[in-house]
Amino acid sequence: MMVTQRSSDEWDRPAPVxxxxxxxxxxxxxxxxSLLEVSMGPQHPSTHGVFRMDVxxxxxxxxxxxxxxxxxxxxxxxxxxxxxYLGSMPYTDRLDYFCSLTNNWAYALAVEKLAxxxxxxxxxxxxxxxxxxxRLQNHVCLAGFLAQDMGASGTPLMxxxxxxxxxxxxxxxxxxxxxxxxxxxxxxxxxxxxxGWLDEARAVVDSFPRFLHEFENLLSSNEIxxxxxxxxxxxxxxxAVGAGITGPCLRAAGVDYDIRKVDGYGIYPRFQFRVPLGxxxxxxxxxxxxxxxxxxxxxxxxxxxDGIPEGPIIDPKAKLRGFxxxxxxxxxxxxxxKGELGFYLISDGSPSPYRYRVRPPSLVNLTVLEDLCVGxxxxxxxxxxxxxxxxxxxxxx
Amino acid sequence: xxxxxxxxxxxxGAVAGLQVECxxxxxxxxxxxxxxxxxxxxxxxxxxxDDPQLRLDYCSNVTGVDWPERTEKFKVRRQVGEVxxxxxxxxxxxxxxxxxxxxxxxxLKHGPLVIRVRTGDRSADVSVPSLTPVWRACxxxxxxxxxxxxxxxxxxxxxRRILMWDGFVDHPMRRDYVEPDDYDxxxxxxxHVLDRALARAKPGEAGCGSGAR
Amino acid sequence: MVLTSLQEVYNWGRKNxxxxxxxxxxxxxxxxxxSTMARYDMARFGSExxxxxxxxxxxxxxxxxxxxxxxxxxxxxxxxxxEPKYVIAMGACAISGGPFKQGYNVLKxxxxxxxxxxxxxxxxxxPEALIHGLMTLQKKIGLQSLTGDDRPRHARADEPSExxxxxHGEHDLIPPRNPGIWQAPVSPRLKPAG
Numbered sequence: 001m002m003v004t005q006r007s008s009d010e011w012d013r014p015a016p017v018x019x020x021x022x023x024x025x026x027x028x029x030x031x032x033x034s035l036l037e038v039s040m041g042p043q044h045p046s047t048h049g050v051f052r053m054d055v056x057x058x059x060x061x062x063x064x065x066x067x068x069x070x071x072x073x074x075x076x077x078x079x080x081x082x083x084x085y086l087g088s089m090p091y092t093d094r095l096d097y098f099c100s101l102t103n104n105w106a107y108a109l110a111v112e113k114l115a116x117x118x119x120x121x122x123x124x125x126x127x128x129x130x131x132x133x134x135r136l137q138n139h140v141c142l143a144g145f146l147a148q149d150m151g152a153s154g155t156p157l158m159x160x161x162x163x164x165x166x167x168x169x170x171x172x173x174x175x176x177x178x179x180x181x182x183x184x185x186x187x188x189x190x191x192x193x194x195x196g197w198l199d200e201a202r203a204v205v206d207s208f209p210r211f212l213h214e215f216e217n218l219l220s221s222n223e224i225x226x227x228x229x230x231x232x233x234x235x236x237x238x239x240a241v242g243a244g245i246t247g248p249c250l251r252a253a254g255v256d257y258d259i260r261k262v263d264g265y266g267i268y269p270r271f272q273f274r275v276p277l278g279x280x281x282x283x284x285x286x287x288x289x290x291x292x293x294x295x296x297x298x299x300x301x302x303x304x305x306d307g308i309p310e311g312p313i314i315d316p317k318a319k320l321r322g323f324x325x326x327x328x329x330x331x332x333x334x335x336x337x338k339g340e341l342g343f344y345l346i347s348d349g350s351p352s353p354y355r356y357r358v359r360p361p362s363l364v365n366l367t368v369l370e371d372l373c374v375g376x377x378x379x380x381x382x383x384x385x386x387x388x389x390x391x392x393x394x395x396x397x
Numbered sequence: 398x399x400x401x402x403x404x405x406x407x408x409x410g411a412v413a414g415l416q417v418e419c420x421x422x423x424x425x426x427x428x429x430x431x432x433x434x435x436x437x438x439x440x441x442x443x444x445x446x447d448d449p450q451l452r453l454d455y456c457s458n459v460t461g462v463d464w465p466e467r468t469e470k471f472k473v474r475r476q477v478g479e480v481x482x483x484x485x486x487x488x489x490x491x492x493x494x495x496x497x498x499x500x501x502x503x504x505l506k507h508g509p510l511v512i513r514v515r516t517g518d519r520s521a522d523v524s525v526p527s528l529t530p531v532w533r534a535c536x537x538x539x540x541x542x543x544x545x546x547x548x549x550x551x552x553x554x555x556x557r558r559i560l561m562w563d564g565f566v567d568h569p570m571r572r573d574y575v576e577p578d579d580y581d582x583x584x585x586x587x588x589h590v591l592d593r594a595l596a597r598a599k600p601g602e603a604g605c606g607s608g609a610r
Numbered sequence: 611m612v613l614t615s616l617q618e619v620y621n622w623g624r625k626n627x628x629x630x631x632x633x634x635x636x637x638x639x640x641x642x643x644x645s646t647m648a649r650y651d652m653a654r655f656g657s658e659x660x661x662x663x664x665x666x667x668x669x670x671x672x673x674x675x676x677x678x679x680x681x682x683x684x685x686x687x688x689x690x691x692x693e694p695k696y697v698i699a700m701g702a703c704a705i706s707g708g709p710f711k712q713g714y715n716v717l718k719x720x721x722x723x724x725x726x727x728x729x730x731x732x733x734x735x736x737p738e739a740l741i742h743g744l745m746t747l748q749k750k751i752g753l754q755s756l757t758g759d760d761r762p763r764h765a766r767a768d769e770p771s772e773x774x775x776x777x778h779g780e781h782d783l784i785p786p787r788n789p790g791i792w793q794a795p796v797s798p799r800l801k802p803a804g
Contacts, residue, residue, distance in 0.1 A: 042683055045632050045662040049639065050680055069537075070560035071680045072636055074703075075713030077545075078570060082712070091709065097637035116425030161647040179637065179734060241454050241503050244534025257503050328424030331458065331499055331509060342458050344499070347424070359458040359499075367536050393636055396560060396677075561715065562679050562778040569714050576714035577782035581794030597794075 034058060042071045046149050046382040049392030060377045065370045073396040080356040085111055085323050093180040095358060096394040098138045101130045102336040104184035109265060110332030110343035111186045115325040117318050123188035124267045125308040132297040137164040138337035139290040142389050146287060147219060149386040150228050156219060163211050166204050173197060187318025198305060205301045212294055229283035233372035233384035236281060243367045247339025248289035249388055252278035259335035271300045286387040324351050338362055338389050358397055362390040398507040401429045408444060415441060430511035438514050439526045445500060446531055453510060458499040459538035461546035463571045466492035492519045494548050516548060527553035545570035617756050625751040631667035632660035636674025638701040638734040645737030655744055664690040675703035675710050676717040678783050682775045688724045689772040694764035698743055699726045702733045722787040724773055
């Protein structure tokens with residue numbers, strides 16, 4: 001877009017801006033004017049934030065689709081390179097603002113690798129419990145939003161948020177904040193559980209299957225949901241691997257790759273859980289992946305809540321103030337609810353990282369958005385985007 | 398998986414004339430990385446992807462690193478007159494931009510292998526071969542490196558700015574980027590911010606309040 | 611028999627049917643959604659109808675970090691809303707840039723381009739805080755008079771209801787602030803140089 005530069009004196013009337021809504025593109029020489037370019041977003045009720053898709057339509061069918069990013073680019077990496085290592089921890093909360101605790105863990109893991117810090121047993125258990133609770137509330141909201149994108153306005157989302165509030169109450173009583181928890185530290189966690197917290201967590205975990213059963217009865221075999229999602233946005237295995245898709249979207253395509261199993265970070269190898277895999281790679285499989293993962297998460301939570309030992313919550317040797325790791329680099333990654341969340345750090349021995357990089361699963365998963373949407377109706381792009389599960393705070397950082 | 402040094406030896410043994418160097422990593426659990434020459438970068442990437450023992454089919458992370466020109470001081474033992482002394486000398490290390498790729502294998506479930514490539518300098522000779530034709534996962538992340546660091550990727554299908562707007566000219570993640578000074582009033586105790594606000598405050602601009610409304 | 615003035619009836623009707631624009635920017639948007647859900651239920655205050663179109667909305671809740679890339683769109687949306695219209699700046703980022711103030715792409719407060727009626731601090735504010743902000747706005751609407759010198763902006767013919775949309779320059783927004791709405795305050799702690 002060309003911008004004419006004006007001084008602030010002559011700046012009193014808005015300059016005309018080239019049509020940002022819809023304008024006709026004469027792409028097809030046989031039938032000029034048959035293609036329509038529509039700019040969906042950045043303010044659009046279904047794009048899950050300030051995301052924009054430039055869509056070229058032939059009638060109702062998508063011919064071309066270009067995602068446009070950057071409307072929430074808030075310079076996380078630049079800020080992190082100018083503050084201390086620990087100072088970035090609250091900023092990681094705001095990356096994927098649904099899942100602040102898994103973001104904390106990925107960052108703590110990268111720093112622990114960089115400086116060679118070990119984590120006590122109880123803190124490892126708490127990390128697993130909190131990240132699986134995070135996965136539950138992320139997936140349940142995703143299913144709600146997905147149903148809302150299909151037109152089930154309200155009910156599934158309300159059910160999802162009702163359960164999410166219970167989990168947020170647990171987070172709040174443990175960390176002091178509903179969303180921005182800022183809980184993990186290098187070498188452990190910030191504070192121990194308040195009395196009775198584990199019992200409350202057990203109660204939430206025990207009541208969750210009843211809700212999940214109800215939710216599944218409501219949605220999973222719903223005729224509208226099935227006809228809107230089955231066969232829509234099929235993602236093939238080879239494309240998924242080559243394009244670096246991770247998380248439930250990858251497993252819906254049938255690729256068995258779960259970083260909890262592959263890397264076995266934290267204490268995940270101790271727990272029994274299965275990795276659900278899809279067969280068709282379509283939107284319905286991606287939806288079902290989330291539902292099945294919630295069942296597995298509940299299993300992990302039960303084992304972790306039974307096995308959590310007493311003990312210290314943070315490595316006493318871990319230094320919080322004046323933390324200066326030796327020069328070197330590390331890459332720590334975890335299986336976040338949306339896919340592989342990685343942190344790449346380069347230290348030059350100073351108190352702030354020389355290079356701080358977030359590998360965002362949401363951004364990389366959008367690589368295939370055009371491939372999934374082309375050939376489908378414009379209303380399906382909304383559902384496909386919803387099933388990829390992006391959060392703009394992480395896409396743009 | 399083999400160690401990066403073994404992989405390096407195997408690459409150099411398989412195809413003659415490839416420039417691959419193994420760089421150490423100071424972190425306790427850190428793995429060394431491979432610095433690959435620009436001219437053979439895509440060749441090496443295709444080798445790593447297709448080699449049956451490696452099968453690194455998944456490129457996880459792509460990022461840029463800015464290394465401005467710096468002066469390194471070091472001590473050398475020299476004969477000064479009659480005695481041998483430690484003499485401090487310095488040398489200038491030229492600046493460059495670096496692109497780092499983290500590779501994993503989804504089929505064999507191993508990794509990571511870190512490969513990196515460097516540009517000639519930071520202003521004129523800033524192009525490296527794009528790996529998007531090898532791994533599509535690089536597409537958006539290389540665009541991001543282009544936007545924020547100014548590395549030009551040869552062979553990228555759609556090299557445009559991704560995060561900043563199209564008319565933007567700077568590369569904000571470079572170390573010497575100067576952000577626009579729009580801090581008008583900062584009620585914080587940080588000295589440098591106060592200094593900046595102080596420098597902006599002109600005499601006669603007294604009065605508080607949130608402006609005319 | 612209840613005697614009341616036209617102004618009170620008018621304001622009573624307006625303040626209990628404030629329809630917000632369905633418009634989320636960042637983290638605060640999730641708390642905004644949470645406050646419309648069953649537990650907090652903003653419907654109790656007449657504001658459950660989130661309108662996807664600015665033409666039908668009375669209230670813009672700026673919920674999250676405003677980046678420089680997003681500013682023109684926000685001002686344009688504000689201009690498209692019909693009068694009387696109100697703005698709530700929700701969260702530290704919308705008020706001042708918040709934790710991301712040091713960012714090169716972050717606007718240091720949305721009140722540099724559009725007038726803000728209620729500021730809600732917090733990162734993010736809890737749903738209760740948003741509801742309190744809404745009630746504060748309702749109080750403000752209830753006190754607005756239709757005639758007289760203190761009548762609000764929308765009742766004055768000479769006050770603008772649309773604001774200029776900034777452009778994207780080579781380094782920054784052009785201009786970086788709207789001097790007609792916002793002027794840099796000078797801190798009493800600072801002594802001007804020179």
